[in-house]
């Protein structure tokens with residue numbers, strides 16, 4: 001028995017990385033998916049590849065900071081795969097700086113994408129989910145939602161707020177069958193992390209340093225995050241609401257590496 005039959009899932013940032021791994025895992029469990037990403041060319045190619053394998057899939061290039069474009073994408077999703085009953089707010093970007101060096105433009109970009117963008121998507125899908133009697137929202141937060149790494153300002157502030165929004169919406173709509181949860185990944189092997197390592201003078205040394213921080217000596221794969229996403233969007237955890245699942249191999253509970 002497939003675990004996501006009857007789910008029609010709107011996934012943002014789905015053209016690569018964690019979002020794409022989640023899309024693949026949802027399709028494998030019989031969900032219909034609607035993929036959104038601002039990288040139109042990559043999205044087109046990924047959607048074409050997934051459709052070839054017979055997936056029930058729609059897609060739309062859109063920037064999650066554009067509320068009108070997201071509303072239109074949700075309407076298109078409804079026409080193509082049926083009214084959305086699950087949302088995975090995955091699109092996000094690193095904006096890392098030192099607090100006093102952070103420009104207003106960096107601050108705005110960080111909050112516009114990592115917080116307001118997720119809210120734009122919630123706002124667009126929630127009326128349909130509520131009218132249909134319920135559904136699920138999953139926000140991809142980060143261990144930055146409750147821990148701080150110096151010089152990564154203001155990204156952790158936006159992820160803290162995303163966790164706050166998870167709790168707020170989870171409480172607000174619990175009585176109407178909506179569950180709102182978050183996943184907090186630690187480091188995950190995606191382009192974003194490779195770009196982060198490439199920002200150091202010695203990327204290989206930076207990568208080795210990251211691995212050494214982890215109790216198991218490695219970071220997560222996107223597929224390992226997707227396994228949890230399928231569970232949290234499925235009906236296997238009907239009373240899980242307004243909470244956050246950390247997936248970081250134990251990184252955030254260790255006092256310091258051995």
Ligand SMILES: NC(=O)c1ccc[n+]([C@@H]2O[C@H](COP(=O)([O-])OP(=O)(O)OC[C@H]3O[C@@H](n4cnc5c(N)ncnc54)[C@H](O)[C@@H]3O)[C@@H](O)[C@H]2O)c1
Pocket residue numbers: 012013014015016017018019036037038039062063064065090091092093094113117140141142143184185186187188189190191192193
């Ligand atoms: N990779 C990690 O180590 C890690 C750790 C913790 C949390 N996260 C979170 O997981 C999510 C996915 O991260 P990833 O590593 O897969 O990233 P990624 O950079 O590999 O992929 C992100 C995708 O989102 C898209 N995107 C970015 N901004 C967008 C916007 N405004 N509108 C529409 N699409 C947009 C990009 O085009 C890209 O295809 C992010 O929210 C990130 O903060 C990642």
